Amino acid sequence: MLLDVKDLEVTYGRTRAVRGVSLSVAEGEIVTVLGSNGAGKTSLLRALQGARKPQGGKITFDGRDMTNASPATRLAAGMALVPEGRQIFVSMTVHENLLMGAYLRGEGGLDRDLDAIYERFPNLATRRDMKASVLSGGEQQMLAVGRALISRPRLMMLDEPSLGLSPLFVAKLFALIREINDGGLSILLVEQNTHMALDVAQRGVVLELGREMLSGSAAELAADPSLAEAYLGAA
Amino acid sequence: MSGYWAGLLTLLAINVVFAYGIYLAVAAGQLNLGGAGFQAVGAYAAAWLAFEMEMPLAVTIAASAVVTGVVGYLFAFPILRLKGVYLVLGTYAFAEVVAGVILNSDSLGGAMGMPVPTFIDWQVPVIAAAATALLCFYLMSTRFGLVVRAVHDDDLVADLMGVNVPRIRVIAFGIGAALAGLSGGLYAHAYSFVEIQNFNAALSIYVLLYVLLGGAQTPWGPFAGAAFFTLLPELLRAGLPALTEMLSALLGKTGVISTPDESWRFVILGVVTVLMMVFRPEGLITRAAIERLTHPRRRAKDTAVEVTE
Amino acid sequence: QETIKIGNLVTQSGFLKSVGETAVTAFDIAVGEINAAGGVNGKQIELVQFDTGSDPKQAATGARKLIQDDAVVAILGPFSSGETRVAMTMAERAGTLMIPTAASAPGLTEGAEYTWRLTEDEEKQFGRLLTALTASDIPHATAEIVYVSDEVVANSAGTQLYPAMLAKAGIETGEPIPVQRKSFDMSAQVAGIMQKAPDIVAVAALPDSASKLIKELRRQGFEGRIIGSQIFADPQVTELFGEEGDGTMVVAGFWHGRTEQSEAFNTKFLAEVEARGIHKLGAHHTDAQAYDGVYLLKQLMEAAGTTGDPAQLDEERAALAAQMEGVSFSGIVGDDVCFQGHDAELPGYVIEIKGGEWTKFAEAAADGCE
């Protein structure tokens, strides 16, 4: 297993956001984490990236214990996060934001990767030297995804990447996810767009109030009636 | 009442009024590092009216608040276009200019200062402090208070909510200035002499610290901050020698123990400030703390997450 | 009660710490001596000290505490004029004798009833210097005045006393030139002075500012004399000024070689401050005045028969204050010292800094009182 999480606990004061969640992502696998608002998905990813210290449990990445490692160590080992709410640097230009993605990896092959990003997100290419603050919501989301891609991770953790993207781009995004996965990248995907997430993923985990409620292969989950009722809406 | 406590209460009450003056500006998101300037305006207004015009106490005290309020209000119009560090520096510059102007004006005594005829004992400042605190609690509980806090959090959105942001800022700053001026008027009469050298940058810094360390989220903050920072050095005045004696005894040192350098008091004050910012950056008293105290059960239920849907 | 309590407002911290803290040592030495010799009226005396932190507000609080809570018979201090202005209103209201031993702002004690200061007037001291100067062969036809404008004593000396007195002595002066307490660069002022090339520069400033000014004057090539009154008459300045200080003339209210007692105090004082971790070259006149302040109070208490009995506090305070009227006192600063108005008449010693040494150039006896 590339990523192995055992009994993870995340608390904020007296709020227990994640309560003993276990999950794993194999090399080259896409795993999706589903759940309603406040289920603890973001908290889980923040703990995995090291932005929040877990109160209990164990995180292993590629055989190394990462439970208390710094975000930089994790990133260097190959874990990258596209955080909720984009978190781009609004005082920097689009290009500088992308360069920030390469902060740890160094300059080797950077130009090629940058070109690839610009090609994939033409909106960013035309706004290369503009301050990121003037980007539209969706463009900012593209920037956040592009920035994470630049860091050349082995495991990419995406927190609601389709948020604010137009249907055409959502489709493009999922195609991209599939494509980079084909290139061998593992992906941990948090999504509200349940259908598409289950469509692209091999396995899924459903969180409810910080606990693991359901888990299984994507196909099983997609067929699960309780899930359909809870997350897929009446539609 | 002992003379020491009478003196201390006077000082405390003046500091509390002063701190509330700065608090109102900070609550609306304006760090005012020109407190000493506003207090000086109030103090000199009261002193001049009492000494040169021989006005009665009630008039001079009221005038100290009104004059400073008007000065603050007028100053607020241009200066509140600034934000963040720029505003901090603008208010700091204001205090320096006030000091420079007073120092150069012979009719206000220049460097010589000015005596103030009518003496007030601790009761007047204490009543003024109580009234100020009540006023601020009331103000912050009204829609005005809500709007002030909204402006603090996000002025752009507050504007779109229909809030007249510049007006709210100017009012908060103006009332704050009036209170700072009032504290100056009290100062003038409680200490019977005003000298511009005492209204210096250090004073501006201290009063801003009262507010930020006490906590700018609720009107309890400035009170707690002023009380803490007025009383802490006094506690240390008595406590420091005892502490050194204890330490010396522990180390087996006997004989005459020299009293510790008084500067240690300020060192400790600095250490407390730094530690506060590390462990409680939002100040001694936060909204959450008060919420917990007043609604212990409701909080517990809210945070239990189980209640989501 | 076993002791007679005396209040003592001191400055041990804050921006006046450096000038104020040594006076504490002088107070302590005097009290130690008096108690070792059997105390006053058969009782030991006790100093109740209160640090004002250089802050007038604290001085006022301290005065109240000493008067109301500690039942002291009188108060020595506070240190600076600013603190005294505020603290004395408390003493006046409570009818308690207050003796500041360093505050020298002109007119400070005007209208006071209970405040008497043991310090000499700037005007007198400067006059003594001018007398010595004009009698000497040092060139002195023209002078420029430099003063610190945001410091009370220096300001009034520089803008009022010095111009008037220099004119009276027949020395031509220009418009007084201000500097600020905080400023460290005096090149602009000095460049202006150099243009006029005076024989003398009269400086009204505390040691810090005086030092900067003197160094700048020498740097720009000024070769005349630099004079001052008491304000920076601190033996420490020989070190602070360094070689640029040579030839500077000031007036001090204390000369360590005046009597045996004076010399003894100076020696003892230096040893004691050293023990307290402070490095000094000689006692400042405010230290000597602090020491004498305690002895003056002892003399008053003996004359008034003060017992320190709390039951008779008000009477004893009043009696003690009444003793100040027409008092004559001899101590290390001078003999038969009397008070004109509420200010002491002290002798003056014109000092010249020569070869880095604090040397006596001339001296003048104290004036009499009406």
Add this chain to the structure above:
Amino acid sequence: MSTPILSVENLSISFGGLTVIDDVSFIAPEGGRVALIGPNGAGKTTIFNLLSGVYRQDKGHIRLGGALIDDAPSRARIGLGMARSFQNIRLMPHLSVVENVMLGQHSRADRPGGMWAPLKLFGRSPARDEAEALLADMGLGTWPGQEVATLPYGIRKKIELVRALAARPRLLLLDEPAAGLNGTETAELMAFLDRIAGTGVTLLVVEHDMSLVRSLCDTAVVLNFGRKIYDGPTAEVQKDPQVLEAYLGPRHAGEDAHVA
């Protein structure tokens, strides 16, 4: 025909030479439900910013209820009956949930309690009661005392909507109200918005979730690169080749593809 509540006439704005909105006109009829859609960076949020006065147009006019509001300052517009929510949630982090909602009442002439009347006298006041009732109506009744900063994304999104409603607007501008909500939650939101629209409030909704757009809105205005490329019934929008090309992508061609 009655005057439309909102009419946008030949609106244009450019930033530093880049034309972001180019001669856009459309109307929203009283009580209508209009969707404003388009690819990322098309200028939808910019239109909202022009309507609410954050930006000033270079050209064109905006009429609210027939009256020209070009010169109305941004803070006055909510008082004229136009409230909005934000794409990137902009709640006041230090205010509690209910306080945020009470802030929404600020612009109303008939708001409960004046500027100087306390909002919390022994824990109650008309303003607070009204705000709490509105929250309860939205299924947020259990959160009022909480500071908003730590709440989950979806909850904050809803609070923002309630805050806008507290202003009792005639025209409600919603910028991606369903972003970050899952299918069930989106359905709930839709029902809620439906109810609001039923009370006569006009909706102008920016949204990428086409299922919501289709079932909630009757007309759609589609922007691309700052220009209007479609203005007509929602039912037809998926048949427009230009829209398909620029916005929806081939997946949406023809009948109901799911985009839950």
Add this chain to the structure above:
Amino acid sequence: MLLLQQIVNGLMLGSVYVTVAVAFTLTIGILNFLNFTIPTLFMLAGMVGWGLAYFGLPFGLSGPLPWPLALAIGIAAAILCSLVVERFTFRYLQTKYGDSTEHAIPLVSSLGFLLILENLVRIAYGGDAQRFPGPSGDLTAEFGGLFFRVPQLVSFFIVLALIVGLAWIMRATRIGRGLRAIAENPDAAAILGVETGRVVPMVFLLTGLLCGLAGALFAVNYGEVSPQMGEDIGSKAIAGMVVGGLGSLWGAVAGGIVVGLVEILTVHFFGADAVQVAVWGALLLTLLARPQGLFGHNAIGKGKL
């Protein structure tokens, strides 16, 4: 001629302010942090240098040290203290809400450090001004009838060299970008692998170095140090920084010199009493008329709606 000399004097004085103004603008520009310990670091280098040259190392470890060595240690002390300050101010900063008072947190900490350091120095060395035993001999150079201070010239060129280097680092290296990222959003920076604990100390190291250097050169230049020596310089340097534009390195250079000139020319034409009003009044006017200063500006906000 006198006026010309006064202009030279103003430039000389301005160059003293420049170094400290650059230190201020560095922390503001990069970290959005008004660091009030800067004047204290300046003072520390001078006072520690004096203490070592006068008394020697503490606990009698050595006799008086030669002054250049003492000053070098003084600079090291300033750097060390600056790093301690970093440990307790920026390391703990979490910009959670980005609201208008949050940026005050490190500012308040730095005010705390101002109290601590200044009073510790008073305890160790007393509150007096002290003569600094610098190089003997005349340090004034004459050129065309005008007097220049050599140490000031030297310090000015050292600072210029430092600034050129700094400007390059900020523009062209990833460290510069990492620093700006931390200042804007520490959380996001951490996610991208920028380690606050490694990068931010560099700024403080530079601040300490600049202030230490300025303090040391001041001691040599004016031959005097005191626990108060940073106060006036500190506030004038802030004024200079504002005039030049917050966060602009070259702005700070220009601003520092402008303030020096304004000060000296005000003394020349109106006397020292007018300086306070002139300098701060000029600053207020600059702020109101052109808040971004003479040279560009740096604004950190929440971005558009």
